[in-house]
Amino acid sequence: MLELLSFGPGGWGDEILRGTGVTVAVASLAFVIGLLFGATAAAAKLSGSLPLRLAADTYTTVVRGVPALLVIWLFFFGGSGMVTWVAGLFGYGGRVELSAFAVGVAAVAVVSGAYAAEVIRGAVQAVPKGQIEAARALGMRRRLILRRVTVPVALRYALPGLGNVWQLTIKDTALVSVTALAELMRMAFVASGATREPFFFYCTAAVIYMAITTLSAAAFRAAERGAERGVRREAGR
Amino acid sequence: MNPAFALEILPQLLTGAVLTLQLVALALLLGLVLALPVALARLSPFAPVSALASGYIFVFRATPLLVQIFLIYYGLGQFEAVRESFLWPILREPFWCAILALMLNSAAYTAEIIRGGIRSVPYGQIEAARALGMSGPLLYRRVVLPLAWRQALPAYGNEMIQMVQASSLASTITLMELTGVARAIAARTFQPVEAFVIAGAIYLLLNFVLTRAVHWAERRVTHAAH
Known part of the structure; x- marks a missing residue:
């Protein structure tokens, strides 16, 4: 059975491994871009401007309320048209075609960003007021307070939540396989079709996903411990 | 967005929404029935039982739902023993x-x-029930489970909404539920925006109704406590 996973023309080991690489690449890129979306949306939610707040609330409510698969299909069918239209505004006349990779990253990033926005907003709101007041008393300006106090403290609060968002993002990348992007799930699908061993290949995919989620959960726990150095613990642990 | 086209595809999308509702309702109901013994096994002091439940929970939470669906739909059918068993009429249907x-x-x-x-x-509640002579199933039925349910309801509400979204993956094994219908319309007409916007709106409406229902249930159980 295991010779099915050998490398080279006879086995599917190299294809599965490459698929795993694409899965990790899509998930990592989407997570980082999602963090940017999330931070922007969180800033908009916390801003004094009503239109900005409404726009950010609409973004997070709608995207968290519809299936990720629907968002992926929307980007798959509508992404090229949308980009072509925007390019047209800038005077580009031709049609823009998006690669399956770009569609996958964009769609998963939009979903990931909506979840990250809520985590980041919660973390920023949890920064104790006294810390901000202390910084102001030391004569820091808004930008400096943001950089030196709010972001470092909020980051520590946000880490556990962002770990959950990462797990969601990894699992959402599996859905991108519906667009035929050659990531892990798609490779398992192709290998199953060619060998008539679907059970074996989907189990392989499941084990690889488990390894990724377990390892990254451990990495996030280590990061949490790192971020909590120098924090005096009064309760728990 | 073309209103005439939107109106034209609405009936098809609503048919898909009915299948979505059936999937969600059945899966939630059966899932809840299965979840109670799993939770009790997870809490069991007998280590092998607890480890088995932990393993089950870990595997299903650490892998994408799509893998689970494909394993059951494509994977099980590869075995002769499954195809010849009495379960095959069920396992060959994408719906089941x-x-x-x-x-x-x-x-x-x-x-x-x-x-x-x-x-x-709270342990005091269990102690009080024991002092009244309750034990075993009666203690669980009258004290532990009602109190646990009240505590768990908000989180269970989120799980219900997650299930509405998860049901969209049924479209990957040929079921024409809401997402599947929207995708088919987009592929056929090359007018993706209308189909996906209306499908999205129906999902949001379902979530809204569910959220209201859970709030109502929460108010009822907390009211009953006073």
């Missing part, structure tokens, strides 16, 4: 494969929610 995958997935998440609820029951 989707239900099975959604139910097993939901049960894993729900079991953790119920476990959290059971662990939140």
Whole structure:
């Protein structure tokens, strides 16, 4: 059975491994871009401007309320048209075609960003007021307070939540396989079709996903411990 | 957005929404029924039973639902023994494969929610019930489970909404539920925006109704407590 996973023309080991690489690449890129979306949306939610707040609330409510698969299909069918239209505004006349990779990253990033926005907003709101007041008393300006106090403290609060968002993002990348992007799930699908061993290949995919989620959960726990150095613990642990 | 076209595709999308509702309702119901024994097994002092439940919960939460659906739909059918068993009439139907995958997935998440609820029951309540002579099933039925349920309800509400979204994956094994219908319309007409916007709106409406229902249920159980 295991010779099915050998490398080279006879086995599917190299294809599965490459698929795993694409899965990790899509998930990592989407997570980082999602963090940017999330931070922007969180800033908009916390801003004094009503239109900005409404726009950010609409973004997070709608995207968290519809299936990720629907968002992926929307980007798959509508992404090229949308980009072509925007390019047209800038005077580009031709049609823009998006690669399956770009569609996958964009769609998963939009979903990931909506979840990250809520985590980041919660973390920023949890920064104790006294810390901000202390910084102001030391004569820091808004930008400096943001950089030196709010972001470092909020980051520590946000880490556990962002770990959950990462797990969601990894699992959402599996859905991108519906667009035929050659990531892990798609490779398992192709290998199953060619060998008539679907059970074996989907189990392989499941084990690889488990390894990724377990390892990254451990990495996030280590990061949490790192971020909590120098924090005096009064309760728990 | 073309209103005439939107109106034209609305009936098809609503038909898809009916299938979505059937999938969600059945999977949630069966998932809940399975989740209770899993949660109790997870809390069991007998290590092998508890480890088995933990393993089940871990596997289903650490892998994408799509893998679970494909394993059941494509994977099981490869074995002669499955194809010749009495279960085959069920396992060859995409509908029941989707239900099975959604139910097993939901049960894993729900079991953790119920476990959290059971662990939140104050010990004093259990002591009081014991002092009144209750034990075993009666203690669980009259004291532990009602209190646990009250605690678990908000989290279970989130799980219900997650299930509405998860049911969209049934479209990957040929079921024409809401997402599947929207995708088919987009592929046929090359007018993706209308189909996906209306489908999205129907999902949001379903979520809204569910959220209201859970709020109502929460108010009822807290009211009953006073």
